[in-house]
Amino acid sequence: MATIKEVSELAKVSTATVSRVLNGHAYVKEENKRRVFEAMEMLNFQPNASAQALASNKTNSIGMLVGSFDSPFYGPLMHHVEEQVREKNMHLIVTSGQESLKKEQDSIEFLLAKQVDGLVLHSDKLSDDTLISLLLRHPNTMIVNRLVPEIAESCIYINNEQGGMIATQFLIENGHTEIACISGQMSKVDSRDRLQGYRNALGVAGLPYNPMYVIEGRFDHQGNHDAVRRLLDRAPQITAVFCQNDNIALAVYDVCAERGITIGKELSVIGFDNDSHSQHVRPRLTTIDYPVHRIGEVAAKALLARIENRKYSPSNSLVPELVERDSVCKLS
Structure with missing residues (x-):
């Protein structure tokens, strides 16, 4: 050799x-x-x-923590981070927190033990104080899909509250007043923010908040069909549903098919994320676009610039946008 x-x-x-x-x-x-x-x-x-x-004193590697590998959200996020990392002839090491505080902590310690040059973290369980302490210990860190005000310059996030408000306002503009919301796990800040946006939109329109119209689902595929059935059983009068992600909306499609309810006519549905399948179901799903490609790209570019002591000043807060398709009908 x-x-x-x-x-x-x-x-x-x-x-x-x-x-x-x-x-x-x-x-x-x-x-x-x-x-x-x-x-x-x-x-x-x-x-x-x-x-x-x-x-x-470099390993030419970036560590990344995501929530799980079983999700249409995290795959594109990892892909767009890795694209930027590989352009610098570096490698991405990815671990999963699996919705567990201990596993998130263990994953970060594993990545730090690998002496990665930087971290990209999507954390649901770590407290703001823990993330602030981590940045003091490892400044080359970017937080994605979350805002910690004290370290805002290290956070790349979407305004989830605004997204929830945009979705609900669109239903209201189309004449709906009996609007339900199926959330993600309420342990996640995304879910709480999107629910607050839903409540804000109702308040602005002068509509009452009815807790019977709100039910907790999950951002993955587990248990959403039962949540939809319970919602329709206890609130058959609803005319529209704000689903806090597109996976939840797909469960609404399935349950409506079971019950002979026509989406886009008898029940309006709006999702969140704009997953790739949202334009292929019928009727095509109206949804809020989550720019996951941009989140991954900006987080990676900002981190790499920090590692190389270069200036890079992106907009840390990305704006959600409505993608109007066919699943929302206008009430006369």
């Missing part, structure tokens, strides 16, 4: 120059870079990742 010394001798440069090329230093003459790369190719030189990490 070839060594750095052999590469330097063949390229007619110092071993220090070879080391600088391997570690991506900017101040290396182009001619010397060319000769080093040619020598590495001729010798089939494979740099040792551990040795590089020791030399540069």
Whole structure:
């Protein structure tokens, strides 16, 4: 196996120059870079990742915590983070918190033990104080889909409350006054914020908040069908449902099919996230677009800029937008 010394001798440069090329230093003459790369190719030189990490104090890796791997939300989020990371010839190490405080804590300690150069965290269970302390310990950290005011510059998030309000206002504008809401897990800040947006829209329109019209579901596929059945049984008078994500809306579609209820005519449905399947169900689902690609891209770019001591000043708060399709009818 070839060594750095052999590469330097063949390229007619110092071993220090070879080391600088391997570690991506900017101040290396182009001619010397060319000769080093040619020598590495001729010798089939494979740099040792551990040795590089020791030399540069970097591992060329980014750690990422997500809620779960079983979700149409986290896949695109991971994909768009990794796209940016791989452009820098770095690797992404991903772990899952699985809706457990202990597992989130263990996952972060695992990533830190790997000496990752930065962290991208989607945390539901860690407290604001814990995240603030973590940033003091590991400043190269970005929080996604959550705002912690004290570290707002390290948070990339969507205004979920505004999204819930936009969805509910759209139903009200279409003549609906008996509007239900099926939330995600109320342990999640997304769910609480979207529910607050629903309540805000009712208040602005002068409509009463009826707790019988609100039921807790889940952002994944577990138990949503039973939640929809319970809602329709106890509040058959509703004409519209705000579903706090598109998975929940799909459960509404299924239960309505069981009961012979026509969506878009007898019951209006609006979702949240704009998952890829939302435009393929029939009727096509009206929903709130969650720009997951932009969240992942901005979080990764901001983190990489921080690691490289570059300036990057994105808008940390992304605005949700209505995607109008066919699942909401206008009442006369």
